[in-house]
Amino acid sequence: MNAKALIQLNNKKRKVLIKENEEYYDKMLVYIRTSIVISEQQSEELLMELLDHIIHAQHEGKSAEDVFGNNPSAYCDEMIKQLPKESWKSGAFFIGFLLLKLAALIAIINGIGSIITLYFKDSNQTVYIGTVFVTFLITCVIIFLFVFLTFKWLQQSVYKVSNKVRDFLFIFFMAAITLLSMIFLARMVPPFGYAIEAGGYVYLILGLATMIITKWLNGKYQLTK
Amino acid sequence: MSLRSQLLKGILEGCILSIIDKETVYGYELSQKLQLFGLNDVSEGSIYPILLRLQKEGLIKGEMRASPSGPKRKYYQLTNDGEKALLEIQEEWRNIQKPVDKLLNRGMLDEC
Missing domain, CATH: 1.10.1900 (c-terminal domain of poly(a) binding protein)
Known part of the structure; x- marks a missing residue:
């Protein structure tokens, strides 16, 4: 079972x-x-x-x-x-799976976004591999920290008398800091690495392909079912 | 943790191994057996941390399987290491049982 x-x-x-x-x-x-x-x-x-x-x-x-x-x-x-710890292998596999899914989602949103913008104005479609990679890494670390802290906080609050104001402030600040740091840190990364003239369609296709791969992986290994 | 509960914990491990040695049991059944033997002071819940520790040390292993009455339960059985550990505990207990009993109950005997 x-x-x-x-x-x-x-x-x-x-x-x-x-x-x-x-x-x-x-x-x-x-x-x-x-x-x-x-x-x-x-x-x-x-x-x-x-x-x-x-x-x-x-x-x-x-x-x-x-x-x-x-x-x-x-x-x-x-x-x-x-209780025994989760095995390093299955933990890494699961996190890797989630990151792949996240990358696919970001690529699809980015792709659709730039296709739509292109209809209204001629925007720069150049993508720097290094920048994309570092930005994604930063985003992952922030999300991981957010999830980890939220779980810790949930666990802490189980046996404490709840205080609605304090709880609200905590969630509010956590969410605000996470969102702001994702937006600003990503913009602070300078362009570097191999440059490609990738249009929105390239993003969209890559994103969709990755999404299909994660669906297949999930079906095969029952990761979230 | 109080001295009393520490003392009890060590002994309880041996008792649990001994029960599991006789037959495979699931958690609730184990707590009932302990009570049946007269260990009424043992809070029922205290067996679970001990069961987890025994599993961690590889002395017992648990397996989910269907019970006679239907629902799946986690049944425990001794491993080879567990059997060895039980023999050691039994041996040690035999060695200290009499002297400890004599020492601790000295006052009572004197009064007689």
Whole structure:
């Protein structure tokens, strides 16, 4: 049973929990799932065991708190510490897949954008390989940082009393800084590397080709299904 | 962590290995067996961090498979290393059981 099937089964099984147990379990679930470095397969198997245990206990009139104690964050930390890390290979493969998808998307948007602009004015269509590469790299690092920090923040906030104003400000600043740095850093990269007179169509074709490759990869290795 | 729970944790590892040695069990079943043997003080949840550690050390291995009643569960069984570790623990326990018992219960015996 792979991680995706376990997640689906988990979603189904969770429905039998009474409100009190559901709240307790949901927090554990978010806390463990937001630990991104641990093996997804192993953490889903653990989550399924914990859920089964709560369901059994519920039948006997015991609550999740009776079973797992009144300090769930310490309890989860203890388990997270013991869980195996995601293998370097499968992590790199997955991130590589996402980056490829991102590159395809950027190329398609860029392609359509420059085709449309060309209808209205004669714009410079020269592309510098070096610049494109560095800009893409910077964008990737920023997105990676954004995702990583968001997960950390989510995990931190599970067992804290939520504060709507603080949460809003955090999300707002994170998103603003990410967007602004993506726009400005990319523009600061000077043109260098091999220059090609690539029109919007070249972008579009390359982007679409990459998109098809990622679809094929996903179908073959079931990366997101 | 309190001294008491640390003490219990080490011993609990041996008890869990011993139960898994007799038969393959899943998490909830294991906690029920421990209670059945009279370890009522052990909070049920404390078995999961221990099960994870035992897996990490390669003493047990877990496998998802269908249970007799239908749904898939993660069943644990001892590895070769686990069997060796259990023998060692049993040996060590035999060595310290009597002297520790004598020492700790000295007061009680004196009163008799």
